[in-house]
């Protein structure tokens with residue numbers, strides 16, 4: 001045993017990097033390893049043609065916590081980007097999230113009262129009892145027109161499952177508003193780091209030992225031997241060699257394209273909500289930072305079933321998987337020197353602000369400090 005490090009941190013994503021930064025600040029020696037060839041996990045940006053490309057899908061930082069907003073702004077300045085995706089359903093365009101603009105585009109209703117009556121009428125023809133799945137939840141919230149045009153096709157492509165087999169909570173992420181407000185989020189603070197997300201992680205990891213192209217699972221005995229404690233942000237089922245079976249994830253294929261034109265779609269995010277188009281959305285990266293380069297870069301996002309050979313982007317938090325996760329969680333509670341955290345180890349559909357908040361909470365717990373952080 002050669003405890004050169006206090007913490008071996010597996011994963012140079014937002015959770016691992018926040019933890020490493022805070023532990024280092026408290027005098028601890030950390031080694032961060034990542035199996036990828038770069039830091040920053042899924043918030044990684046590649047600069048191509050002067051444009052910060054969101055390599056692993058569109059990332060918009062949003063939070064209602066002043067504390068978390070101030071924290072991330074202490075690493076980098078954020079711009080005023082507000083996410084306002086457009087939905088393309090069979091060639092017709094609609095504003096998202098569902099708001100007065102969308103209701104006007106669908107039904108030509110012009111006032112909130114008329115929109116509410118229209119939605120009431122739409123909902124009344126569907127089941128009224130407590131929704132048991134995403135389809136019932138959506139129909140009881142917004143009715144058939146919105147569900148069939150803007151939700152069902154996108155959702156079933158995204159998750160590779162019938163909407164009747166998906167948990168209702170997924171759709172509760174989307175606001176419904178009776179104002180002409182296309183802001184996708186209800187949070188008080190939102191933006192994109194000026195110069196890209198890597199800046200945050202580079203600052204967090206400055207001066208900390210980092211080893212890339214290093215898979216913890218393949219080098220476990222050696223790596224365990226050099227640190228007193230491990231912070232694991234990879235897949236919890238893989239950590240335990242899938243002993244109770246594999247958790248299900250949803251994967252993605254990103255098809256990036258450089259186009260010789262300044263502006264392809266006029267918006268950062270356009271969702272394709274029909275079931276026939278094989279991708280869910282097209283991202284045009286320059287619009288996240290109001291770029292005016294001569295060229296543009298777009299990314300088509302194709303949902304994929306996860307296998308052990310591709311990336312686990314989304315946990316599938318249905319009943320079956322949550323039950324299996326609980327068994328792994330029980331095992332993890334018995335670990336003396338391993339801390340689990342982040343989207344993969346907690347098997348939760350966390351956003352970035354959750355991950356930062358949870359890492360700060362964990363630090364407070366480990367270092368026995370008082371922390372009253374509201375992570376939502």
Ligand code: FAD
Nearest residue numbers: 011013014015035041042057059060216234342343351352
């Ligand atoms: P990750 O970023 O996944 O980092 C984990 C790291 O661990 C990875 O780098 C991985 O390579 C490494 N690793 C795993 N296993 C091992 C191993 N065995 N050995 C070594 N290294 C290992 N959040 C928002 O707030 N806003 C958004 O708009 C948003 N959009 C998203 C869009 C997409 C397509 C996706 C997939 C996620 C999105 N998120 C968004 C969520 C956001 O990406 C996560 O909340 C956050 O990045 C999670 O950080 P993490 O450190 O937990 O995980």
Ligand code: UDP
Nearest residue numbers: 087150151152154155158170171173271273
């Ligand atoms: N969703 C939808 N239509 C859309 C966008 C989203 O039905 O045009 C549903 C879909 O089920 C998706 C969920 O809302 O999985 C959450 O969407 P969000 O944009 O928050 O997903 P993420 O960016 O995390 O992929």
